[in-house]
Amino acid sequence: MAFLVLLLLLNVVFNATNAQSTSSIIKPGSSLSPINNSYLLSPSGQFAFGFYRYKNGYSVGIWFENIQQKTIVWTANRDASPFPTDVTLVLTTEGNLIVRPKKGQDVLIADTSSDNVSRLATSASMLDSGNFVLLNSSGGIVWKSFDFPTDTILRGQRLAVTGKLVSSVAESDHGSGKFLILMHSDGNLVQYPVGAVLERGAAYWATNTFNAESLNLDGNGHLYLLNDTGFNIKSINTNYVNASGKSVYRATIDTDGIFRLYSHSSNPFDDWYTEWSSSNYRCDPLGLFGENSYCVMMDREPVCQCPPHFDFINEQRKELGCRKNIV
Ligand SMILES: *[C@@H]1O[C@H](CO)[C@@H](O)[C@H](O)[C@H]1NC(C)=O
Ligand SMILES: *[C@@H]1O[C@H](CO)[C@@H](O)[C@H](O)[C@H]1NC(C)=O
Numbered sequence: 001m002a003f004l005v006l007l008l009l010l011n012v013v014f015n016a017t018n019a020q021s022t023s024s025i026i027k028p029g030s031s032l033s034p035i036n037n038s039y040l041l042s043p044s045g046q047f048a049f050g051f052y053r054y055k056n057g058y059s060v061g062i063w064f065e066n067i068q069q070k071t072i073v074w075t076a077n078r079d080a081s082p083f084p085t086d087v088t089l090v091l092t093t094e095g096n097l098i099v100r101p102k103k104g105q106d107v108l109i110a111d112t113s114s115d116n117v118s119r120l121a122t123s124a125s126m127l128d129s130g131n132f133v134l135l136n137s138s139g140g141i142v143w144k145s146f147d148f149p150t151d152t153i154l155r156g157q158r159l160a161v162t163g164k165l166v167s168s169v170a171e172s173d174h175g176s177g178k179f180l181i182l183m184h185s186d187g188n189l190v191q192y193p194v195g196a197v198l199e200r201g202a203a204y205w206a207t208n209t210f211n212a213e214s215l216n217l218d219g220n221g222h223l224y225l226l227n228d229t230g231f232n233i234k235s236i237n238t239n240y241v242n243a244s245g246k247s248v249y250r251a252t253i254d255t256d257g258i259f260r261l262y263s264h265s266s267n268p269f270d271d272w273y274t275e276w277s278s279s280n281y282r283c284d285p286l287g288l289f290g291e292n293s294y295c296v297m298m299d300r301e302p303v304c305q306c307p308p309h310f311d312f313i314n315e316q317r318k319e320l321g322c323r324k325n326i327v
């Protein structure tokens with residue numbers, strides 16, 4: 001398997017004229033496809049960009065390649081239906097990164113074609129930071145996945161004002177889930193159930209700041225808020241230990257609505273370690289279960305319960321909530 005990947009990788013690099021030895025790139029003329037399991041690796045091999053299995057097909061995304069436990073950190077068009085096997089991902093000479101099916105319409109992943117010519121992409125690259133970027137002919141970055149986060153930020157990635165992370169549906173489904181964390185324009189970092197009116201009353205967690213401009217994660221696993229002039233106005237994980245010797249970090253709003261900072265050692269077979277959580281009580285996220293229900297902890301898991309005179313809407317799917325019983 002490793003040999004195959006290496007072969008494919010060499011193939012991609014050789015196919016691309018002017019390949020930079022420091023990064024694996026896509027240029028017009030080369031392509032990735034689920035058919036031959038081809039993907040791009042960052043120079044160190046830490047991150048990969050390409051197709052990953054999703055439902056009965058594939059999604060396009062970024063994952064940690066040298067961690068055994070499959071960890072997706074970004075997905076393109078996360079709410080679109082899965083792609084079939086016989087598609088190819090290409091960068092067109094017009095500067096569009098697209099997925100092209102055998103039959104039917106192209107699906108746009110990233111668009112630089114309508115921009116000024118100085119912003120026209122002529123290559124794409126997977127960087128060691130976990131940022132997948134499109135580059136113009138002189139190597140300037142004209143599009144980056146870091147600007148379109150899904151549920152995770154990585155080291156060096158910032159969530160600026162109005163930016164948000166939305167939880168995934170499930171571990172195996174990276175479509176938009178029930179919860180979001182928003183860098184509010186009023187300077188407060190807040191967690192809401194998706195669809196709740198964006199009022200402070202609907203929030204279940206907040207930093208209660210009023211002048212924050214961005215959420216940031218550094219290489220030491222420090223999560224913090226900066227103001228307009230770049231001052232650190234609040235450490236979010238005050239328990240953070242500088243240079244703790246962990247190899248990588250990620251901050252993710254999990255499917256259960258809790259925002260967590262994780263670290264991983266350099267051992268690919270280790271699990272992710274939770275460094276910090278927005279809450280230790282897993283019933284905190286509002287809207288975890290459906291209407292008329294309430295949440296209790298049982299065996300360290302949140303469980304949906306109905307009040308007296310209410311029954312589950314669906315006994316097999318208790319999380320959907322409760323309705324008044326008809327007697
Ligand atoms: C993978 O398959 C696609 C579609 O057939 C092809 O365009 C591409 O060159 C192949 N890549 C490699 C590395 O073999
Ligand atoms: C393209 O960008 C350059 C540099 O930013 C600018 O001088 C030029 O006016 C722009 N052209 C168009 C058509 O927008």
Ligand SMILES: *[C@@H]1O[C@H](CO)[C@@H](O)[C@H](O)[C@H]1NC(C)=O
Nearest residue numbers: 117118119136137138140141
């Ligand atoms: C590429 O992008 C950089 C940064 O945006 C810009 O300074 C440069 O002029 C662009 N190069 C070309 C050839 O348009």
Ligand SMILES: *[C@@H]1O[C@H](CO)[C@@H](O)[C@H](O)[C@H]1NC(C)=O
Nearest residue numbers: 211227228229230231232233
């Ligand atoms: C950012 O914080 C620093 C330190 O508290 C303060 O001096 C500065 O005025 C703040 N900047 C803005 C734009 O509020």
Ligand SMILES: *[C@@H]1O[C@H](CO)[C@@H](O)[C@H](O)[C@H]1NC(C)=O
Nearest residue numbers: 218220222232241242243244
């Ligand atoms: C963390 O450690 C690095 C180097 O070990 C140092 O440069 C940096 O200033 C430290 N940061 C804090 C907040 O102590």
